[in-house]
Amino acid sequence: MEDTAAGLRRSVGEAHRLVVKVGSSSLTSPGGGRLDERALTDLVDVLAARRVAGGQVVLVSSGAIAAGIGPLGLGRRPTDLATQQAAASVGQGALVAAYQAAFGRHGLTVGQVLLTADDTTRRSHYTNARRTLERLLELGIVPIVNENDTVATQEIRFGDNDRLAALVADLVGAGGLVLLTDVDALYDGPPSRGGARRVPLVTTSAELDAVTIGGTGSAVGSGGMVTKVEAAGIAGGAGIPTLLTRLPDVGAALSGADVGTVFAPAAATQASRKRWLAHATTARGRLVLDDGAVSALTDRRKSLLPAGITAVSGSFAAGDPVDVCAADGRVIARGLVNYASGELPRLLGRSTRDLARELGPAYEREVVHRDHLVLL
Numbered sequence: 001m002e003d004t005a006a007g008l009r010r011s012v013g014e015a016h017r018l019v020v021k022v023g024s025s026s027l028t029s030p031g032g033g034r035l036d037e038r039a040l041t042d043l044v045d046v047l048a049a050r051r052v053a054g055g056q057v058v059l060v061s062s063g064a065i066a067a068g069i070g071p072l073g074l075g076r077r078p079t080d081l082a083t084q085q086a087a088a089s090v091g092q093g094a095l096v097a098a099y100q101a102a103f104g105r106h107g108l109t110v111g112q113v114l115l116t117a118d119d120t121t122r123r124s125h126y127t128n129a130r131r132t133l134e135r136l137l138e139l140g141i142v143p144i145v146n147e148n149d150t151v152a153t154q155e156i157r158f159g160d161n162d163r164l165a166a167l168v169a170d171l172v173g174a175g176g177l178v179l180l181t182d183v184d185a186l187y188d189g190p191p192s193r194g195g196a197r198r199v200p201l202v203t204t205s206a207e208l209d210a211v212t213i214g215g216t217g218s219a220v221g222s223g224g225m226v227t228k229v230e231a232a233g234i235a236g237g238a239g240i241p242t243l244l245t246r247l248p249d250v251g252a253a254l255s256g257a258d259v260g261t262v263f264a265p266a267a268a269t270q271a272s273r274k275r276w277l278a279h280a281t282t283a284r285g286r287l288v289l290d291d292g293a294v295s296a297l298t299d300r301r302k303s304l305l306p307a308g309i310t311a312v313s314g315s316f317a318a319g320d321p322v323d324v325c326a327a328d329g330r331v332i333a334r335g336l337v338n339y340a341s342g343e344l345p346r347l348l349g350r351s352t353r354d355l356a357r358e359l360g361p362a363y364e365r366e367v368v369h370r371d372h373l374v375l376l
C-alpha cells in the first residue's frame, strides 16, 4: 500500500487546480536587487507544461520589492514602508512583464491580481476576488497574485505572501498548495545551524513541537519558515495538502519525487465561513470575558452575551471582526460583533432581559452570535 507521504505528494502533483507560491529569495539574484530571469523561466516552464496539459495554476509571486531594488539604485531591501512601496511599484511591473514574456513563449497569457488584506477581511471583497480568479481560470489565463504593496499600510499588511497564498488556495478550492522558497524542505531546526534533518512529512500540528522554526534566512524574504508552516496549517484546515520545497525541485516535486516536506490536510475541516473568520479577517478590537462566559463559549458552544464581558477595547463598527479573550488575555475566539465599540460599555455585565426592558427589544441580541464565532 502506498505510504501517506507518497499519497499526499501524488495528490498535490495530480491536482487539477494548483496554487503555487514563490518567495522573493527564489526569484532574485544572490544578494537580491535583480530578477533572476533563469529561475523565473525554469518555474514558468514547469507551470506552463501543466497548464498546456489542461491543469489550472494560480501563481502567487513575491519579488516586487526585491525586483525594484536594482532599478532604484538602493543596494539592499529598504526597511521603511514608503521606500518599500516605491520599490514594489517599480518592481511589480518588471515582475509581471517577465512572467508574461516567459508564459507567452508557451502561448499562454497571464493576468495580474493585486490584493490587499482588506480584500480578504471584508466578506464582499473576498467573494469578489473569488469571482475574478474563477473567471480568469475559465478563460485559460494564469493569474499572478501579489499583495497590493503600494497601497497597503503597515498595520493591515500581509507582509509576506505565505498566508495570502493559503487564503487564495482556499478561495479557489485548490487541490494542492505548493510553497517554493530558498530551502529545499522544512528542517527540524534552522538549516543555518548545521546538523538539522529534513522533515519529509507533517501529519499533525503536534509533530511540529519537535521542530525549531526560525525567521527568514535571506536578505530579501520576510516571513521565514514560521509563516510557511502557518500557511500549511490554514490550507490544511480547508482540506488542502501543502508541498514545500525550493524552486529548482518544483518539477521533481510535482512528479511525486521524495523531495521537500508535505503537510497533510486536517482530519476535520471547518465550514468555509468559519475558516474565513479565523484566518482571513483582521480583528478591529477585543472583548475580554469572565470565566463563566469562556466556558459557555468553549464548552457549551453558546453565543456571547453582554453579561459575560468585562472589558472592550479598539474601535469597531457593528459587523466587524473582533478577538474574544479570556481574563488572562489569551485569544480564545474570533467573531463578528453585533454592536459598535461605542455602544458596548454601558451594556457590559447586564442581562439581555434587563437591557431589552430598559432600552427596547433590539438590545436582546447577542454581542456575538455563535454562528459568527470561531473558536481558535
Ligand SMILES: Nc1ncnc2c1ncn2[C@@H]1O[C@H](COP(=O)(O)OP(=O)(O)O)[C@@H](O)[C@H]1O
Pocket: 022, 023, 024, 025, 026, 160, 180, 181, 182, 183, 185, 186, 187, 188, 189, 190, 191, 192, 211, 212, 213, 214, 215, 216, 217, 218, 220, 221, 222, 223, 224, 225, 226
Ligand atoms: N526549521 C527550518 N527549516 C527550514 N528553513 C528554516 C527553518 N527555520 C528557519 N528557516 C529559514 O526560512 C527561510 C525561508 O524563508 P524566507 O526567507 O522568508 O523565504 P521566502 O522569500 O521564500 O518567503 C530559509 O532560508 C531558512 O533559513
Ligand SMILES: N[C@@H](CCC(=O)OP(=O)(O)O)C(=O)O
Pocket: 022, 023, 024, 025, 061, 062, 063, 064, 065, 066, 088, 146, 147, 149, 159, 160, 161, 162, 220, 221, 222, 223, 224
Ligand atoms: N509583496 C511583497 C512580498 C514580500 C516578501 O518578502 O515576501 P516573501 O518573499 O514571500 O517572504 C513583494 O512582492 O515584494
